[in-house]
Amino acid sequence: MAADLIHLPAAALAALLDANKISSVELVQALVARQQAVDGRVKAFNSLDEAGALALAAAADARRAAGQARGPLDGVPVGFKDVIAVAGQPLTCSSKMLANFVSPYDATVTTKLKAAGAIPFGRLNMDEFAMGSSTENSAFGPTANPWDLSRVPGGSSGGSAAAVAAGEVPLALGSDTGGSIRQPAALCGIVGFKPTYGLVSRYGLAAFASSLDQIGTFARTVEDAALLLGAIAGHDAHDSTSFRVEIPDYRAELAKRKGPWRLGVPKEFFGAGLDPEIGAAVQQAIAFYRSAGCEIKDVSLPLTAEHAVAVYYLIATAEASSNLARYDGIRYGHRSAAATDAIDIYAKSRAEGFGEEVKRRIILGTHVLSSGYYDAYYLRAQKVRTLIRGEFLRVFQDCDALLSPTTPTAAFKLGEKSADPLAMYLSDIYTIGVNLAGLPGISVPCGFTGGGLPIGLQVIGQPFQEAALLAIARAYEQGHEWSQCHPAL
Amino acid sequence: MNPASDLNIEYVAHLARLALTDAEKQKFARQLGDILHYVEKLKQVDVTGVEPMAHASPVFNVWAADVARPGLPVESALRNAPAQRDHMIVVPKVVE
Numbered sequence: 016m017a018a019d020l021i022h023l024p025a026a027a028l029a030a031l032l033d034a035n036k037i038s039s040v041e042l043v044q045a046l047v048a049r050q051q052a053v054d055g056r057v058k059a060f061n062s063l064d065e066a067g068a069l070a071l072a073a074a075a076d077a078r079r080a081a082g083q084a085r086g087p088l089d090g091v092p093v094g095f096k097d098v099i100a101v102a103g104q105p106l107t108c109s110s111k112m113l114a115n116f117v118s119p120y121d122a123t124v125t126t127k128l129k130a131a132g133a134i135p136f137g138r139l140n141m142d143e144f145a146m147g148s149s150t151e152n153s154a155f156g157p158t159a160n161p162w163d164l165s166r167v168p169g170g171s172s173g174g175s176a177a178a179v180a181a182g183e184v185p186l187a188l189g190s191d192t193g194g195s196i197r198q199p200a201a202l203c204g205i206v207g208f209k210p211t212y213g214l215v216s217r218y219g220l221a222a223f224a225s226s227l228d229q230i231g232t233f234a235r236t237v238e239d240a241a242l243l244l245g246a247i248a249g250h251d252a253h254d255s256t257s258f259r260v261e262i263p264d265y266r267a268e269l270a271k272r273k274g275p276w277r278l279g280v281p282k283e284f285f286g287a288g289l290d291p292e293i294g295a296a297v298q299q300a301i302a303f304y305r306s307a308g309c310e311i312k313d314v315s316l317p318l319t320a321e322h323a324v325a326v327y328y329l330i331a332t333a334e335a336s337s338n339l340a341r342y343d344g345i346r347y348g349h350r351s352a353a354a355t356d357a358i359d360i361y362a363k364s365r366a367e368g369f370g371e372e373v374k375r376r377i378i379l380g381t382h383v384l385s386s387g388y389y390d391a392y393y394l395r396a397q398k399v400r401t402l403i404r405g406e407f408l409r410v411f412q413d414c415d416a417l418l419s420p421t422t423p424t425a426a427f428k429l430g431e432k433s434a435d436p437l438a439m440y441l442s443d444i445y446t447i448g449v450n451l452a453g454l455p456g457i458s459v460p461c462g463f464t465g466g467g468l469p470i471g472l473q474v475i476g477q478p479f480q481e482a483a484l485l486a487i488a489r490a491y492e493q494g495h496e497w498s499q500c501h502p503a504l
Numbered sequence: 505m506n507p508a509s510d511l512n513i514e515y516v517a518h519l520a521r522l523a524l525t526d527a528e529k530q531k532f533a534r535q536l537g538d539i540l541h542y543v544e545k546l547k548q549v550d551v552t553g554v555e556p557m558a559h560a561s562p563v564f565n566v567w568a569a570d571v572a573r574p575g576l577p578v579e580s581a582l583r584n585a586p587a588q589r590d591h592m593i594v595v596p597k598v599v600e
Contacts, residue, residue, distance in 0.1 A: 119580040213561035226559035255566040325543040350586035357598045361521035379536050381520040397556030399549050436535055453560020
């Protein structure tokens with residue numbers, strides 16, 4: 016039984032729990048065994064509190080036995096990207112700066128998941144402070160792609176994607192600033208979902224670029240993504256950009272929404288740089304929707320295609336340079352033993368605590384905000400951002416959602432792009448516009464390359480239309496069996 | 505203007521309070537020169553009359569009730585401090 020549990024979707028696990036076929040303790044034990052068996056190779060976890068997870072599982076089993084189960088997630092483990100606070104657990108951002116940091120409070124998503132009975136299961140590896148697209152920037156070493164251990168899992172939420180793909184945990188949380196959920200989900204063959212900016216509270220998420228960051232979900236099916244989203248979405252007074260909007264039962268909405276839909280295909284997302292195998296797989300997905308009765312429209316996003324990456328790397332680094340100023344070696348985090356005065360503490364603690372990519376982005380962000388350059392770089396980028404959002408909203412006047420590849424290539428080799436930051440930045444070219452415009456986006460598996468590497472289909476939705484977006488993604492998933500493919504480990 | 509020579513890495517590293525090694529300065533100056541060259545293309549976009557966008561959420565001027573609420577207990581707030589004594593964070597002397 017235990018070996019059969021590791022690749023089941025959360026909804027199926029919930030059904031087994033409800034039917035008393037398994038207990039939450041048995042489920043946690045099976046996942047711990049799996050984690051111990053494979054994570055020496057996958058390296059998705061920064062840490063795992065096995066005893067704490069088992070105690071919460073026993074409490075969930077007691078609730079269920081008493082007829083007081085809190086819903087489908089009660090007793091189901093959820094992995095946390097190591098950037099979201101769980102009180103009493105480490106929060107490292109995969110940085111030496113926070114190597115010994117323990118969260119003093121819960122993030123709002125953590126509070127909500129605990130209320131639903133979900134079990135925080137492990138701290139998952141990432142690019143340091145979520146800066147990267149391969150998880151190679153972790154201070155604790157890279158995570159491997161479960162489909163090919165010589166390749167990257169994507170990033171920055173590579174540990175979350177790899178853990179779900181490898182059968183170590185059924186669900187995980189991540190954060191997506193420029194594609195950091197969708198890109199690793201695509202590269203690891205699972206479902207990765209980034210909600211509309213403002214739908215999920217960022218309170219307790221260590222900030223990278225506050226106007227772009229959004230917490231989202233990793234899952235094996237779209238139904239599971241809907242289940243987890245319903246548990247974490249909603250207005251929060253602790254996050255002033257959180258939006259007051261009705262939160263439907265996203266899972267129930269899936270069954271109600273059958274289409275057909277009007278789906279746009281941005282022609283610029285199929286141009287130079289796209290691997291032909293990825294393009295072919297996505298074209299087949301588009302053909303599937305057409306055969307299902309959907310209206311497929313050719314649309315154009317010229318500004319996004321040409322300028323989103325440039326706008327992103329100005330705005331994200333500017334915000335990062337400001338956000339990461341808090342790591343000063345004074346109140347928490349690494350403090351240099353070599354420092355003699357206050358300024359020296361700041362400069363040396365930051366030099367010792369931050370890795371190379373973080374330093375590079377702080378320098379770039381500081382430069383573009385500095386006197387004499389602010390207007391030319393940062394302010395201009397914010398204006399082009401307005402135009403990019405307008406471009407998306409215009410296209411959405413005639414479309415319910417957009418279809419594109421999630422990434423231009425499948426998983427690349429460890430080390431392949433780590434020497435060239437610009438090449439790494441360009442691997443986010445199809446995902447970044449969604450963050451700039453604040454839209455919801457999802458990556459669902461849509462096939463494999465000839466070499467056996469997963470391919471992701473990106474579906475981009477209208478602001479706060481998560482129920483429609485999930486239903487559209489679910490329609491594709493139900494017509495295919497990719498979610499039943501698992502890596503051999 | 506040449507964006508590569510535009511970046512005064514010594515000055516910016518000081519602003520960012522980041523003690524970089526000479527090797528890092530050389531490497532970052534070259535790599536960030538490439539990136540600044542890449543973003544130069546934004547100058548092609550006509551932004552006349554366009555409002556800058558700070559974030560994508562349709563909320564503005566959020567007010568909170570002016571009511572005291574419990575915060576973190578001192579022990580929790582100081583738990584991660586690198587050096588502490590008597591419920592205070594210890595730092596080197598900053599005034600003579």
